[in-house]
Amino acid sequence: MTTSNPRRAERSNAKSRLWLAAGIMAVATTCRAPDREPPPSGEPGQVTGELGGGILVSAAASLTDAFDDLATAFEASHRGVDVVLNLAGSSALREQILDGAPVDVFASADHANMDRVVESGAVSGGPWIFARNRLQIAVPRGNPSGVTGLSDLADSGRLIGLCAAAVPCGDFARRSLAKAGVTAALDTDEPDVRALLTKIELGELDAGITYVTDVLSAEGRVAGIEIPESENVVIDYPIARLAAAPNAEAASAFISFVRSEEGRVILERLGFVAP
């Protein structure tokens, strides 16, 4: 073919535009949260009637077990609703929300991160405190290096880890150490509390500071050493519905459930304290 046929060229141009559009649509479709479609209508939600669809709940990493249980219980009593959990450090979740992630509910492990979200105008309901937590020293099972209190964390002969200062568990741990007047001989700043706990479980770290609930959820794989009241801190967990919530109704129902008697029982079973 030496001379190009203008009509043919036009057609192939139109064709390429079509392909481009199809490509963009494919990308756009996969960008949406896959779990957001309403569940199959085979079994309509008899309990609540109108509620349906999915909600995306961003919860602090330290709430992992609690929100797994809460979501399961909520889904059992609200048949049409599918709860999708997005679990990470509160500060990472905050950044996602500030960047416009389509989140319905935010449960933070501290006030600071929740306040930043509130200040940005992204919250439309709450925040409400729904649980409290405390700190403990976590050590590998059997406490091989014989840790007895916060002062042992100053010993450079032990391998000591904390959460990074930017993450709530790291911030609280540093406040607790400051109260006790101890400078930790730190060997690592872990990105979140689960990463810290894993290294303690494996015995790679001799001690770290985590939440009471984390030691409990490790079910014997780590041991907890009490931190006395005078050196401990009280941690509030606030929860809020977001202004950009794609499913505001179900989001409100989920928050009410978390704050209900039934929710409180689930939270207390995992070591949290009622507000």
Next chain:
Amino acid sequence: MKPAPRFRGRRPVRRPPGLLLALGGLGLALFIVPFVGLLARTPWSDLPRLLSGEVATSALRLSLIASISSTGVALVLGVPLAWLLARVDFPGRALLRALVILPLVLPPVVGGAALLFAVGRRGLLGGPLEQATGLILPFSLGGVILATTFVSMPFLVITVEGALRSMDRRYEDAAATLGAGRWTVLRRVTLPLIAPSLAAGLLLTWARAFGEFGATVTFAGNLQGRTQTLPLAIFVALESDRDTAVAISLLMVVVSLLVLVTLRERWWKAL
């Protein structure tokens, strides 16, 4: 005077097909748009202050030490391994090849965890190692280098192995016929022949090591000045101090581009 066409039937330069242009352009946008985003978020006026801070300078130092060291280790261990895989026929070679490439496809976190189980303090070899030498790899610079080497060395091995397998072995045979010993053949014939691939492999290895995050944070932890490389510093800063995170990200992009562009111009043309 117009230069005459070099050979008959040469096609006139035409516009590339629309479909290729559209898809190729979309592919290019996939690479470029994120960097434009990064540049748009860069706090330009604060950049000197942010980059001269303790966090950025110590992380850059550690990143350079770790990536160059692991490239060195990969050179010393990876080239012999590639030679064995390419030249020695033994049962289970296909499986070994797959094992060597595994770190390329495995999530780096898995690699880091596997290293903990093997050479962590309570690991298979780590316990005896600590008892014998007092050496603890996790939470140390040595641990960072081990983790980055684990993740990046496969690039060197597959590049060099591929070159060794596809090269024309008659040159080696000819040299041997002319009386060159095996070592001389390797040094004077084989290595010069695969030099472009070796250079490309080293470059890819360095680049992968420079950007390593998952295996490092899992195995070696994260402590500023000891184990916190640039990617770790970015990850931590993203949550607390976004300007610093963006500044360090830009630093990584610039250093990587500089190395890739200059070295590729010099060495990589052959590929």
